[in-house]
Amino acid sequence: MAKMRSRGTGLPTLAEVAAKAGVSPITASRALRAVPSVDPDLVERVRKAAKLLGYVPNPAARTLASARSRSVMVLIPALTNQLFIEMFEMIEQVLSARGFEALMGHYHYDQAEEERLIRNYLAYQPCGILVTGFGQSEVSARLLADCGLPRIHMMELAETADVASVGFSQEAAGAAVARHLIERGRRHFAFFGAQLDRRLLQRRDGFQRALVEAGFPPALEIMTPEPSSIALGAAQFSALRQTDPGIDAIFFCNDDLAFGASFEALRQGVRVPETIAFVGFNDLPGADQILPRLTSVRTPRAEIGRCAALRLLALIEGEKPADTRLDLGFELIVRDSS
């Protein structure tokens, strides 16, 4: 019995479970993996033995033997944006309900870091990939394509039909904001951007295009590559009031910028929406509480996470993808700030 010593962690091995159930290790393995060709009675016995011993399969051994883990690589630009947390939590929930795990990595909106992450996580032999958007470096894109793993891009919609994507049209969202502000009688527009990732630029493009199509000059762009934050929004707004007091509507690329600007407006006594209208993006918690309550674009991040995870699991299980593009839309939530 020396061969059946427990693992260092104190967890039992499959062999011990098999011995307890009076079957061979292979049968125990099959029973626990729900391989169909096992006698239901034996399955029951093995299950019971496993539960009794507190058996947890060794994922390292499993991965090594099968050349495939039960983990899904999930790549997220940053953890500091609540947006991605909400998306990720849904992904995790769907995966764990089906016995999969999320191997989550975040790269601070940095392509090089994303590339390192992909390389590292590929070594874990994940069974699928969920990745945010399409802004990868060329090397990253090739790594993702060459590994041949099922993969779904989230938050953005693919331009071609050969890649699966779940998200919404960032451009359409930007355009919707423009139309709303025009409808409210605004004439002098600004766009506030930070971080400057791909999706933000798409929103801006949609916003500008809609303005131009309606006969307005393009909006003033206040852009910075630094991360979006409340303090930054306040500073940007303060600066704008100095340089361009005529602006009567601002579209913020993210709610936190809008929050900061709202605080600054209150401080300076600038009246929102009378003097200037604010529209945020994402409808983060607090948008419905701040003064004035913020008009914002509600993005379906949780639903994106859920659908992307479900579709990925379908691909992993060998299903043929029906639609490769899933547009979950967005919703403009009009509140007091516009």
Added chain:
Amino acid sequence: MAKMRSRGTGLPTLAEVAAKAGVSPITASRALRAVPSVDPDLVERVRKAAKLLGYVPNPAARTLASARSRSVMVLIPALTNQLFIEMFEMIEQVLSARGFEALMGHYHYDQAEEERLIRNYLAYQPCGILVTGFGQSEVSARLLADCGLPRIHMMELAETADVASVGFSQEAAGAAVARHLIERGRRHFAFFGAQLDRRLLQRRDGFQRALVEAGFPPALEIMTPEPSSIALGAAQFSALRQTDPGIDAIFFCNDDLAFGASFEALRQGVRVPETIAFVGFNDLPGADQILPRLTSVRTPRAEIGRCAALRLLALIEGEKPADTRLDLGFELIVRDSS
């Protein structure tokens, strides 16, 4: 050479690297792990070959062979509190700089979920554990103790010297807030709590004790087990104004509650700090921007993450722990709200 086929992911194996460098696999393994007894020239050659081929070690094989991974289990109550994100990012940074990885799990402040997580992650054979606080279930505590892995508790300080901890005194922080409010001439206190985890209760205890010691009656406690949020803070404050208009100082267990209350106060025309003083906790982003700028307790979460990770790595490398308790303190940031 059939034995040297690449892995399914397209990544090369150690054997391929070794062949390229003209050494045995075992020497390549040692060279890449920086085992001292290898000729520097060979190390160089192996390194070069590995780089050329884009070699990434297979963590499953490594873990299986050595019965120990390079992963550290990191347990966090929730991802929705920016506090823990900041702590986690520091942990990750320290770990990855030393070639370790974080195996992060969050349990929605739920003991049962935490227990499941521990069991699952133990199967990954991590080399150490970073865990938030001391509020584990008995089973979890036993699992953690029995696995014999180096472990450090974060955010809270241990009561006994046999467990390592890095944090600050939540009680002392609560007491400091009480003293500050008393000093500001406040007389009628309330404590707003949500989530009701251990650390929150410690803060409350410190707050109440300091009030009583100064001769005041204990503060009115507005507590709910639901998660802390901006909307909740607004609702709690609104309710309090109805039931207890005489309260002239509130200590919020987390800044988001204070944010919500600040919005509601603005909406209702309740003057802060003239009519009522607000003190938050954690000094989250935005506390310095909101109206009025919020007095809050700045907690050293990033530093806690950094120190905890460094100390854990020291333990993993076999060092004897000097201090088992590391108190990183806190700072009361007095702003306009009190």
Added chain:
DNA sequence: ACCTCGTAAGACAGCGCTATCTCGCATGTT
């Protein structure tokens, strides 16, 4: 009664790596 066939259970090997033991060689000692 004989054979085929399908199904359930086991045997076997091996995933990619590292712990451990072994060996060869250069160095130092008397």
Added chain:
DNA sequence: AACATGCGAGATAGCGCTGTCTTACGAGGT
């Protein structure tokens, strides 16, 4: 010169599990 010593490099085995092949056995056909 004979021997002990140390050190760098290789050989060997095995981590815990699963893919694949093999075997045992009962059912069904003639």
